[in-house]
Every structure is written in structure tokens, then in C-alpha cells.
Amino acid sequence: MECRKCKGFMVQEWCGELHVEDYIWRCVNCGHLLFPALKPQRDAIKALLEMDAAGCR
Numbered sequence: 001m002e003c004r005k006c007k008g009f010m011v012q013e014w015c016g017e018l019h020v021e022d023y024i025w026r027c028v029n030c031g032h033l034l035f036p037a038l039k040p041q042r043d044a045i046k047a048l049l050e051m052d053a054a055g056c057r
Contacts, residue, residue, distance in 0.1 A: 003027035010034065 001010040008029030015024045025034040 001025055003030060003032050004034075005032040006030040 002008070003010055006027060006029050008027045010025040010027050012023050013026050015022065022035075022037055025036070026032070
């Protein structure tokens with residue numbers, strides 16, 4: 001998996017500290033964290049912003 005921030009290498013790590021016991025992705029280059037549980041919400045917000053920019057809303 002490639003980091004969205006720096007295009008570096010992502011590794012999967014267990015995270016049971018943030019009220020969500022699940023695996024997260026961490027970039028070994030910049031430390032960016034990706035929480036898979038939040039991806040559907042992030043995608044929905046991105047789609048709304050793109051629609052707004054295109055004048056569809």
C-alpha cells in the first residue's frame with residue numbers, strides 16, 4: 001500500500017488504544033496513519049466536495 005501523503009510504504013499495525021480495536025496502516029517514511037474504519041466517511045465527504053466544486057449541489 002502507498003501513502004497518500006508522501007507516496008511511501010505503508011505497514012499494517014494493531015491499534016487497540018484509540019477506542020477502536022482494529023488494524024491501522026502507518027507510513028514508515030512520514031508516520032501518516034490511515035484508519036480503515038473511517039474510509040467510508042472520508043470517501044463520502046470527498047464525493048460531496050467534488051460535487052460542490054462541480055456545481056452539482
